[in-house]
Amino acid sequence: MILRPTLNDIKIIGFYLSKIMIGIAIAMIVPFFVSIIYKEWNPCLDYLIGIFFSLSLAFIVNFLCYTKKKLLFKNALIITSLSWLVAMFLSAIPLFFSNHFYSYLDACFETMSGFATTGLSLACDLDHLAMGHNMWRHFIMFIGGQGIVIGVLLVIGKTTGALGMYIGEAREEKILPNILGTAKFIWIVSIFYVALSSIFLWISFCKGGLKWDLSLFHSIWIAMAGWDTGGFGPQSQNILFYHNFWAEVIIIVTMLTGAINFALHYVVWNGTKKEIYKNIEIKIFVMTIFFTFFITLIGLIKMADYNNTLILFRKGFFHLISAHTGTGYGTLYATQFSKNWTQLATYGLIIAMGIGGCACSTTGGIKTLRIGIILKVFYQQIKTTISSDMSIFISKIHHIKNLILDDAMAKNALLITFCYFIIYFLGTIVGMFYNYSFIDSLFESTSAAANVGLSCGITTPSMPCLLKIIYIFEMWAGRLEFVSIFAFIGFFVALIKGKK
């Protein structure tokens, strides 16, 4: 029997959403100060309006929904899914006022792309976007990578019900016994790698001829978006703008490190170095990188435009890592994928995008841990089928510790993988409805749903509104990995059909 949510349930959800609204208002202070530093007075005003609106809404919701009731697990999942939508709508306000977006929907697309660490952009004339607005685009990507709700919880120091929100944001693994400690560790690792990557990028950009202050901001933004496997860039040409080999190598290292499981970072940083060679998801990650790169490489060599090792590394391998880690950084113009690349090379990228990086990292896609579990299940099934007697085989996987592969684990991996395939094809069908080719539609849809951000040219401000909404849904559902989306849908079904 489905029970209708009570007024208390709605109050709890509203109360926690008001905290998220306050969190978004606080976050807007960062681009506000960047705008002040660069004397960009119009963007300053945009952020003041954003802060004022977010705080006003937060106080109204808090006043209406104030409660001291404990947060339940089912409500935590709904809060998570709603938080991402609320964050999208509020964060889009300053961007909409920037006059670089045709509509409020386009600004919402940009912020969802940022929070979900996708990197698809609908900004017009990106090269002349104010520093403050660029800071905001990259900062929301950094917040979204670690998790919006977890970030806010860390600031307000709230622990009750945090587990539900942590799981709702597609983080299944508890690295430390308490969620706040886990969230703190995630932020420490992220800040460490972003700082390190920023320093090296800063040096390489300065050597490349950019002014020191511009280099500093560009390096911080690219390090943030690279680590969080986001893919936003301050220039419309993305990484191609810099024409800098060493910057590309630093970005590859940042993207690869960002795609590693946070739990793995924890054990490796605490003395268990061998884990990186034994872990099933790292093994699958390495295998799929080389497998998909081999496919892409064959496709690229066939087209004969890239005929030496360096160019194949910079154009082929860079894009493969960008696709596989779900980053979306590019050293090519978007249309080159469909116009210049062979279909084989493009399919190599699509497979890499669909698979994604490690679980409990900032990447999107199916994740290599699930691929590893599914392969083990197949292997176990084949062994059972060909064995002459009715033997029962027990499979083990090594992920941080030895785990026995049980039915629940296999069912979960297969279900989430199936959901990813559904949304990959949902966007493909809608793309084909608007007369885009199958391969282009599949490329763009997989890129949105797996939170990658590489584009073959479909994502432009002039694309149909329905396609924009479908991609927003794909980015949202893909980032949260469906669990909290199921809870969200269930909540509305219970509101309508549930018994009192």
Added chain:
Amino acid sequence: MKISKQKQFKNFILGFLTELSFNAFIIIGSLILIFIVLKLSK
């Protein structure tokens, strides 16, 4: 068991270097793969 700060720092540095070597392995592996496939295709 409490680990000393010095040991913690040593573990962190070694862990960080391990992660860097993982990156180096993938980059060098890709260069070798490109080299082999280019040679075979000619």
